[in-house]
Amino acid sequence: MKRIGVFLCWCGSNIGGVVDIPKVAEAAAKMPNVVYVEENKYTCSEPGQEAIKKAIKEHNLNRVVVGACSPRMHETTFRRTVESVGFNPYMLEIANLREHCSWVHAGNPEKATVKAVDLVRTAVAKVGLNAPLHRSTIPVEKRALVLGGGIAGIQAALDLADSGHDVVLVEKEPTIGGRMAQLDKTFPTLDCSACILTPKMVDLAQHPKITLYSYSEVEKVDGYVGNFDVTIRRKGRSVNEDKCTGCGICYSKCPGKAKNEFDLGLGDRKAIYVPFPQAVPNVPVIDRDVCLYYQKGICKVCEKVCPTGSIEFDKEDELITERFGAIVAATGFQQFQSEAYGEYGYGKYKDVITGLEFERLVNASGPTGGKIKRPSDGEIPKNVVFIKCVGSRDEAKGKAYCSKACCMYTAKHAILLDEKIPGSQAFVFYMDVRTAGKDYEEFYQRATEQHGAQYIRGRVARIYEKGGKLMVVGEDTLLGEKVIVEADMVVLAAAMVARPDAGNVARTLGISYNQDSFFTEAHAKLRPVETNTAGIFLAGACQGPKDIPETVAQASAAAAKAGILLSRDELETDPMTIEVNTDLCSGCLWCKPICPYGAIDAVEIEERVGREMRKRQVAQVNASLCQGCGACTVACRDGAMNLKGYTNEQILAEVEALCL
Amino acid sequence: MRYAYYPGCTLHSSAKEYRLSTEAIAERLGIDLAEIPDWNCCGASSAHALNHDLSLALPARNLALAEEMGLDVVAPCAACFNRLAYAQHAVVTDKATAARIGQIAGRPVTGESRVRSLLDVVVSDVGAEALAEAASNKLEGLKVAAYYGCLLVRPPKVVDFDDPEQPTSLDSVIEAVGAEAVDWSHKTECCGAGLAVGRTDIVVKLVGEILAAAKEAGADLVITACPMCQANLDTRQRAAESASSETFNLPILYFTQLIGLAMGVDPRRLSLQSHTVDGWDLLVSKKVI
Secondary structure, rough: OOEEHHHHHHHOOOOOOOHHHHHHHHHHHOOOEEEEEEEEEEOHHHHHHHHHHHHHHHHHHEEEEEEOHHHHHHHHHHHHHHHHOOOOOOEEEEEOOOHHOOOOOOOOHHHHHHHHHHHHHHHHHHOOOOOOOOOOOOOOOOOEEEEEOOOHHHHHHHHHHHHOOOEEEEOOOOOOOOOOOOOOOOOOOEEEHHHHHHHHHHHHHHOEEEEEOEEEEEEEEEEEEEEEEEEEOOOOEEEOOOOOOOOHHHHOOOOOOOEEOOOOOEEEOOOOEEOOOOOOOOOOOEEEOHHHHHHHHOOOOOHOOOOOOOOOOOOOOOOEEEEOOOEEEEEEEEOHHHHHHHHHOOOOEEEEEEEEHHHOOOOOOOOOOOOOOOOOOOOOOOOEEEEEOOOOOOOOOOOOOOOOOOOHHHHHHHHHHHHHHHOOEEEEEOOOOOOOOHHHHHHHHHHOOOOOOEEOOOEEEEEEEOOOOOEEEEEEEOOOOOEEEOOOOOEEEEEEEEOOOOHHHHHHHOOEOOOOOOEEEOOOOOOEOOOOOOOEEEEEOOOOOOOOOHHHHHHHHHHHHHHHHHOEEEEEEEOOOOOOOOOOOOOOOOHHOOOOOOEEEEEEEEEEEOOOOEEEEEEEEEOOOOOOOOOOHEEEEEOOOEEEOOOHHHHHHHHHHHHO | OOEEEOOOOOOHHHOHHHHHHHHHHHHHOEEEEEEEOOOOOOOOHHHHOOHHHHHHHHHHHHHHHHHHHOOOOOOOHHHHHHHHHHHHHHHHHHHHHHHHHHHHHOOOOOOOOOOHHHHHHHHHHHHHHHHEEEEEEOOOEEEEEEEEEOOOOOOOHHHHHOOOOOOOHHHHHHHHHHHEOOOOOOOOOOOHHHHHHHHHHHHHHHHHHHHHHHOOOOOEEEOOOHHHHHHHHHHHHHHHHHOOOOOOOEEEHHHHHHHHHHHOHHHHHHHHHHHOOHHHHHHHHHOOO
């Protein structure tokens, strides 16, 4: 026997001020199977909720319709309310009388009331066909995977490990540290970057709960929240990580030579090398493209001199698979390819360099031992031009967005230039100065007031070489004049862009990314570290350009969110998933490619046909992956796919109630 | 290789040398120039300064005529090339524009005839090898500065040719015919264009900067593919010399004249005598002539 209770909410005057609630109540009382109708000023309030509970008990209700605000607001609230008195929470339907009625038809109360009655009637028709649904649970593997060993990944890993979870950090490069390891000083404190980073790197390496897989990449991610099966490729380093002591004899003797990627090609390294002195792990790697042994079968000096016998020329890549409950993506960024600005001559003139290249020159562990020298002739520059917004805020040649950190790091560069080269002059060509963080504005003022940096508002039109100098032709828009600076060096504040493999990483993880290949957060305002894929979180510049304080905050946030997930022994799953009627399913599997979550697979069933047992293929839905979007119900030709909570029958009942 | 040839107004007047030298080398290079019958002025800078539709309709009529010939258009003059390319781009991008412009032009335009500059045709269709073969070693040791100006390689989406900031096509022509292309800084700097009469002072200043840069790079002469650039760099050179107290003495040639010289074409057929800054003595001294 269906006993439906209808609870109509005035929502203060939000609904009641437009819709004639008493009239709706009158109409509701006459609807099929409705045995109880009540009005309330604020149904979501405690007295309102108590009223529902009371009515359920007193009138023996087995279905409830609440005519109130959007289900996005309070569906969860009301489900909990009814569940608390032993009522199945899925025997409840909401008629949206606010966002779908009173709020959009405020100028027409009469028609709004008619519509409200229709909405309630529709909900009543649907709830009549509701079946009790039960949430199930899936286990949670209490291990986290952090993808990326820059400051974001390191921070997230440390926080997760400190809260008691096992963490695996996978880093593509032979060492962790990311971009921050390449920096010299960090704004606004001018802390030495390595000095504040390396302690964290060491903490990570020594943490009992963290396993570091460096020189490794994630190849495949299967599974779902709480149960991700991840295949990791541990690349062939050619040096045994357990035996190597980091003594460095091998690379001091290696005859091979290549451009050092860590120094962005400004300096050299050996074939067997450690990217920078404070690398973690402090174990070298052999570049097989340059190493004489791999290329020509000769040399092997490193093996001869290694005191611990750590060289393993034959070690190939290794594939391992491990299970994780949560994944944090912290894969970072790279710099914009400034060759796109042909007018600046990057790539043509050696003394036109990018911001990160300038960092390497300033850094004591860099190719020039921390002396700012012109790459062309090694001379000390006097006039240095800094050009901001290279590749950012430029839809025509670059990216439309603002790269967030460049204004601050350019001010920093101007300060460092003045500190390192007395008598030097910094010229900064800018469109705007965006220094919005804590102590940031003061930092920028310091660059101009205390370090004499000259800021010129205008863009640079062209750079050409004349007499060994770089002629920088620009505009001072505040003076309305053309400006030509005879510069010794030009530094381009190249925008932060996504790494070229970002799309691949996102696809491997099954998360979305935007047109600039930055990973998409679940909600721009309120859910900045989650993705729309349950169990996968974001930290750092892979989500969008940002500076170190923001990155660290986001990393800790991601760790907290992942920690919430991992703190549970099991997760409840939403019961509104697809049910496959195998009697109707023809096994065509048209539904499989339609499913955006990869939740459908073919499965073989055995059934009796006449006297035989026959095997045939049907569709099977993984309830943990299924998000209840219903796309497969449309694709299914046989009507075998039905979405629990939104069955075909329920929807048709709504249509009938509304239209017939 | 047959093309619908659009000489444009200047090639019949102030840039006569460009036309004569083009026609002198065309046959040797296998370029068959079929002049568009009854072609009209492309509108140049006047039309686009006045009225957008007019600036598209004038060149569009020529495109329609070329489409009737079933050939792609080749235009030696950089400005004509640029305007024709603009019209073709507008017509191909938006059907409504194509219909409107076709109506004004009095002929339907589909944009199916591509618009190419003569430089593009020489570099892409004739090619460096064929050029080298046709050339002798007369130009060996001659240092040439390639001056592109504004309209040949910009805007990139419309002209779809070479690189807008660091172009190399004209330089490759120089190298192909056996001369030395100097690396210099003012390849794409504006010469002042149509301001030659209205603001001669600006043109003189810009011309001075360009020629000073060419001279500093060690150029013996400058080549160009644009009648306006040639006119400015040539006719205002002496004024630029007075204004800057520098001597340039840089002959300004069309690239077709350079190719002609390389091929051993009679210099008089190349109309070298028409230029203000006389290059005869220099070319004789360099054993080109």
